[in-house]
Structures are given as C-alpha cells and as structure tokens.
Amino acid sequence: MLTVEKINYQHKSFKILEDISFDSDSGKIIAIVGPNGAGKSSLLSYIANEIEPKKNEIQFKKILLKNWKKEDLSQHKAKFSQHQPADIPLTVEEVVLMGRYPYFDHQPQKNDTNAIELWMNKTNISHLKNREYIHLSGGEKQRVHLARIFSQLDNNHQQKLILLDEPLNNLDVSHQFNLLETLVELKQKENLIILVIHDLNLAAQFADEVILMDKGKIVLKDLPENVFKPDIISKIYKFPCTICKNPLDQKPLILFGKKTITMNTITDLKKQWDDLKANQPKIRIRNAAKELGVSEMELLATDLGNGVTKLKPEHAAILQEIESLGKVMALTRNNECVHERKGIYLNPDFSSPHAQLFVGEDIDMRIFLTHWKTAFAVVESSEHGERKSLQFFGKDGEAIHKIYLVPQSNTEAFDALVEKYKDADQTTIPATEKVENNVTEKPDSEIDVEGFQQSWIDLKDTHNFFTMLRKYGVTRTQALRLAPTDYHAKQINKDSIVKMLEKAAETETPIMVFTGNKGNIQIHTGNIKRTMWHENWFNILDPDFNMHLDMDKIATSWIVRKPTEDGIVTAIEVFNDKGEIIVQFFGKRKPGIAELEQWREIVAELN
Numbered sequence: 001m002l003t004v005e006k007i008n009y010q011h012k013s014f015k016i017l018e019d020i021s022f023d024s025d026s027g028k029i030i031a032i033v034g035p036n037g038a039g040k041s042s043l044l045s046y047i048a049n050e051i052e053p054k055k056n057e058i059q060f061k062k063i064l065l066k067n068w069k070k071e072d073l074s075q076h077k078a079k080f081s082q083h084q085p086a087d088i089p090l091t092v093e094e095v096v097l098m099g100r101y102p103y104f105d106h107q108p109q110k111n112d113t114n115a116i117e118l119w120m121n122k123t124n125i126s127h128l129k130n131r132e133y134i135h136l137s138g139g140e141k142q143r144v145h146l147a148r149i150f151s152q153l154d155n156n157h158q159q160k161l162i163l164l165d166e167p168l169n170n171l172d173v174s175h176q177f178n179l180l181e182t183l184v185e186l187k188q189k190e191n192l193i194i195l196v197i198h199d200l201n202l203a204a205q206f207a208d209e210v211i212l213m214d215k216g217k218i219v220l221k222d223l224p225e226n227v228f229k230p231d232i233i234s235k236i237y238k239f240p241c242t243i244c245k246n247p248l249d250q251k252p253l254i255l256f257g258k259k260t261i262t263m264n265t266i267t268d269l270k271k272q273w274d275d276l277k278a279n280q281p282k283i284r285i286r287n288a289a290k291e292l293g294v295s296e297m298e299l300l301a302t303d304l305g306n307g308v309t310k311l312k313p314e315h316a317a318i319l320q321e322i323e324s325l326g327k328v329m330a331l332t333r334n335n336e337c338v339h340e341r342k343g344i345y346l347n348p349d350f351s352s353p354h355a356q357l358f359v360g361e362d363i364d365m366r367i368f369l370t371h372w373k374t375a376f377a378v379v380e381s382s383e384h385g386e387r388k389s390l391q392f393f394g395k396d397g398e399a400i401h402k403i404y405l406v407p408q409s410n411t412e413a414f415d416a417l418v419e420k421y422k423d424a425d426q427t428t429i430p431a432t433e434k435v436e437n438n439v440t441e442k443p444d445s446e447i448d449v450e451g452f453q454q455s456w457i458d459l460k461d462t463h464n465f466f467t468m469l470r471k472y473g474v475t476r477t478q479a480l481r482l483a484p485t486d487y488h489a490k491q492i493n494k495d496s497i498v499k500m501l502e503k504a505a506e507t508e509t510p511i512m513v514f515t516g517n518k519g520n521i522q523i524h525t526g527n528i529k530r531t532m533w534h535e536n537w538f539n540i541l542d543p544d545f546n547m548h549l550d551m552d553k554i555a556t557s558w559i560v561r562k563p564t565e566d567g568i569v570t571a572i573e574v575f576n577d578k579g580e581i582i583v584q585f586f587g588k589r590k591p592g593i594a595e596l597e598q599w600r601e602i603v604a605e606l607n
C-alpha cells in the first residue's frame with residue numbers, strides 16, 4: 001500500500017533524512033520511535049507530501065504520491081501534526097467540520113454531520129462542541145484535531161493512510177488508551193496507521209511493527225520484540241534499560257533506569273523453569289532458582305494453581321496448628337547445611353514477640369517470625385506418588401522452613417489446614433527485598449575487649465551469648481578470637497567435624513545439632529547412627545534425623561566454651577566464608593544437668 005524508496009532530505013549540509021526506504025501493507029499500526037531529533041517528524045511530513053512533494057520516492061496505492069490529485073488525496077490520507085494552531089477563532093464543532101471540507105462546497109451534508117457527530121463522540125468531545133476552541137485545554141484541543149482528521153477519512157474508500165505525529169502528547173492515560181484502541185479498530189478495517197510515539201511501552205503494546213530511527217536513518221524496522229532489546233535500546237537512547245515481558249500480553253516491557261536488573265515475569269519464568277526441568281529432570285528448585293537468577297519463592301509461585309496454593313501470611317496461627325498433622329518432617333536449612341527432623345510439633349510457645357518456640361523432644365525450634373513473609377502449600381506429583389508440604393519463605397524469597405508430610409501424617413488435617421488458610425489472591429506474590437547480611441567487623445581497637453571478656457566469664461546461660469555479642473558490637477568469629485583466656489576458643493580442622501560425628505555415632509554419645517537461617521533454628525537432640533559421605537556432602541542418615549553438610553563451604557570451625565550455671569558448655573561452631581554460622585554441635589544437655597563427660601572426651605581429641 002505504501003512504498004518509500006531512498007528518501008534523502010537535507011538542510012544545507014545537514015542530513016535530516018538519509019537513505020530511508022521501507023514499504024508496508026494496509027491493516028497495520030507502525031510506530032516510529034527514536035530519540036529527539038532523530039528525524040521522525042520529518043519522515044512523517046515527507047510521507048504526508050508536505051516536504052518536496054515533486055519527488056518520486058513515495059508510492060501510495062501504487063500511484064506516485066506526487067501524481068495524486070490534492071482533493072483525492074485528502075480523502076485517502078490524513079495527518080495529525082505535533083504542532084497545532086492554538087488560536088482558531090471557531091467553535092469545537094466548526095473545527096471538527098474542517099475535516100469535511102474535501103466533501104462539501106457550501107453546506108455540510110448529512111454524511112458530514114453524521115461523521116463529525118460520530119468522531120466527536122469517539123474522542124469524547126461531544127460535550128464541548130459549542131465551546132470556543134481557543135479556550136480549551138491542551139488535551140481537549142488535541143482531541144478536537146484527532147476528531148477532525150478521523151472525520152476527514154470517514155468515507156467509503158478502502159485502505160486509508162493515517163499519519164499521526166505524537167498524538168498521545170497532552171492526553172491523560174484513559175484518553176491515550178481510548179485513542180490507541182480507536183487506532184486498532186481502524187487498522188482492523190484495513191487502514192494503515194503510522195504514528196510517531198515516544199512511549200516505547202505503548203508502542204510495544206499496540207504496534208504491529210516498529211521503525212527505530214536515529215540520526216536521520218532507520219536503524220531497524222521489525223516486530224516490537226525484535227526492536228526492543230536492551231542492547232539496542234540502551235545504545236540508541238544512551239541510557240541503561242531492562243526489558244522483560246509484559247505479563248498482560250507477553251509484549252516487551254521496557255524499564256529505564258540506571259540500575260539494570262534481571263527480571264522475569266511469572267509466565268516467562270514458568271517457561272524457563274519448565275525448560276530447565278526438561279533438560280535436567282533431577283534439578284532441585286533451590287538450584288534452579290539460582291540458575292535463573294530469582295528466589296526460590298518466585299520460582300515456586302510459577303506453579304500457583306498447579307499444585308501450589310498461596311496461604312494467608314498468618315504464620316503464627318498456621319504453625320500452632322501443625323500438631324494436628326501428626327508426625328511430619330521439619331526441614332530447615334541454610335546455604336551449607338540441611339537439617340531434617342521427623343516428629344510432632346508439640347508445645348508451641350508463641351508468647352514472646354522476639355522468638356517463638358517449639359520445645360518438643362523431636363521438634364525443637366527457635367522461630368523469628370519477623371523474618372517470615374510468605375507461605376504456600378505444595379503438592380508435588382511424581383512416579384512415587386504425591387508429596388505434600390507447607391513451605392515458608394523470608395522477605396528475600398529464600399526458604400525459611402518446610403514441613404513435609406510423611407506416611408504417618410494426617411493428610412485430611414493437612415487439606416483442612418490448606419483450605420482454612422488459603423489466600424483469596426492466588427495470582428500475585430509480594431515483591432522480594434534484598435536482605436543485607438551485615439556481618440561487617442569493627443576493628444578490635446574499637447571494642448571494649450576487657451568488658452566483653454568479663455561478660456563472657458560472667459555468662460550464666462548460653463542463650464545470653466548473642467545479646468552479649470550485640471552489646472559489645474562484635475561479630476561471632478571476632479568474639480571467638482577475643483574470647484577470655486580461660487575460655488580460649490580453639491580453631492580446628494574441618495575434618496575434625498567428621499571425626500567428631502563418627503565418634504559420637506560409634507560411642508553412642510547423644511549430641512545436639514543446631515542449624516538455621518534468619519527466620520528459624522532447628523535442633524536435633526539424640527544419638528546419631530548412620531553417617532555417610534556423598535560427594536562433597538557429609539551426611540547423617542537416620543530414620544528420624546538427617547543432616548547434610550556441604551564440607552566444601554566450611555571456612556572455619558571452632559571449639560567454643562561458655563560458662564553456665566550447670567558448668568562449662570562446649571560447642572563446635574562451624575562458619576562459612578562470610579562469617580555466618582552454618583551449624584553448631586553440642587553434647588546432649590538440659591538445664592540443671594552438667595555437660596556429658598563423653599562429649600568432652602570426644603572434643604578433647606579434636607585438632
């Protein structure tokens with residue numbers, strides 16, 4: 001319908017348009033985008049026959065544009081200009097009627113009045129029709145001119161050319177969408193619409209093709225998804241951007257900002273996750289999330305409605321009902337250590353706002369609910385059957401705690417719990433926040449070392465250890481370095497951990513294993529029996545307790561001794577390279593009972 005061949009247009013030696021060629025069929029919306037001064041308006045004026053109309057570069061409906069009769073052309077082509085006169089001394093209706101001048105001599109006919117009625121209505125200016133044009137607002141004036149050019153093309157001719165130079169300027173959001181929807185209707189009637197537009201997201205959403213211009217040239221003419229690529233757009237606009245898929249229509253969504261981010265929409269991410277599973281059927285969701293650059297919670301949420309149910313974030317209430325599920329498996333982990341303990345969630349104590357507790361023999365946890373953000377019920381199906389769980393995540397989308405049903409669990413109670421706490425919104429998830437790990441260490445010279453050491457010596461309860469660290473502003477590993485002489489912390493080789501666990505199993509010495517993250521610490525107390533290496537992981541594999549410790553990620557391990565009312569308590573504390581605690585081991589103990597001699601003997605052997 002439109003063929004443009006080698007347009008070159010210059011002012012003195014300045015090339016305004018250089019070597020512009022393209023063609024287009026009818027029934028399309030083409031968006032011309034590009035930075036200020038790229039030549040967009042000039043190109044539109046050229047196509048409108050407003051610049052150098054005697055040349056041969058443009059054919060419209062197979063006829064050279066210069067050969068069209070002016071009065072014929074105005075019934076087939078109309079242009080909305082960026083700059084409209086501000087002071088037309090006419091009413092709104094009279095300005096719109098100007099669009100009908102190509103059709104009548106003295107008096108408008110029924111066709112003409114019908115056309116202007118229709119378009120004033122469609123552009124939402126009917127209520128202004130008797131008002132003086134000069135007193136209208138910017139957006140109202142703009143709509144009057146749009147009504148004028150649409151009225152101009154209201155006839156029985158086929159395939160009209162509508163040229164619009166920044167028609168969305170001055171329009172509020174609803175009028176912008178209203179206009180764009182009108183353009184979609186017009187394209188569906190086989191008209192060709194070419195518009196200059198600065199809003200790249202609206203261009204992506206509504207255009208069938210995009211012409212990207214820069215410095216008087218066409219850089220690209222293609223589908224929106226092929227033009228709106230971060231490298232191309234950042235380079236042309238000289239500003240960083242991130243491009244993801246708009247969840248509403250899968251079109252490119254362009255986010256400009258100095259910070260560029262990897263962003264995935266739920267639907268886009270689901271596809272990536274499905275592809276990854278197809279290629280690596282055994283991949284764990286935690287590792288897949290890392291690979292895809294999102295949190296585990298975001299990846300899990302791609303299956304909302306498909307085995308995954310979002311629960312109301314009423315974590316305390318949910319946790320206090322877990323006992324009804326009977327025996328289950330509690331899983332708490334950090335990057336380096338996984339702790340799995342089977343049992344019943346007995347004796348909840350949620351009375352303190354700081355830490356909440358389960359103090360059963362089997363399920364023994366210290367919970368910090370302020371870090372808990374989202375909860376889901378998950379039903380995974382595999383060839384081994386269904387696996388049901390409740391999964392809780394922190395503000396950063398990382399897993400805090402999971403509760404898996406085991407064969408002895410009460411599945412009816414699980415289903416009832418899910419039904420009770422099911423969130424009404426099953427489509428959206430809260431945005432994740434980066435949680436800073438502020439393990440920055442002050443120089444020793446800024447610490448009241450003497451006061452700190454005395455506090456250590458005066459400790460009565462190991463639970464007060466953290467409060468003491470906070471009071472003196474020391475990090476955990478720094479505290480071990482600065483420990484008082486009588487409680488000198490001894491650094492040991494990481495192989496000693498394996499030695500200690502094997503010895504505890506062999507001598508049937510009951511131990512305590514603490515593993516946690518920001519939101520929860522899970523404790524196992526009892527004997528361990530089966531230990532086993534698997535690649536870089538050292539594991540405890542007992543029927544009711546499993547631990548998986550990534551030995552490659554251990555940076556330092558220490559023997560730490562603290563005074564209590566029941567005598568000295570000896571711990572083995574294991575840290576990663578950020579100084580964060582991975583796991584802690586004690587001999588089994590209870591308030592009022594001294595530490596096991598057997599445990600001390602095991603520890604004494606370590607170096």
Ligand SMILES: Nc1ncnc2c1ncn2[C@@H]1O[C@H](COP(=O)(O)OP(=O)(O)OP(=O)(O)O)[C@@H](O)[C@H]1O
Nearest residue numbers: 011014015016034035036037038039040041042043
């Ligand atoms: N008649 C003219 N005489 C001299 N220079 C001109 C003329 N028309 C356009 N230019 C120059 O050509 C370049 C392209 O102008 P044009 O208005 O087409 O850009 P644009 O891409 O529409 O920019 P904007 O986004 O700012 O509206 C600009 O540098 C402009 O100053």
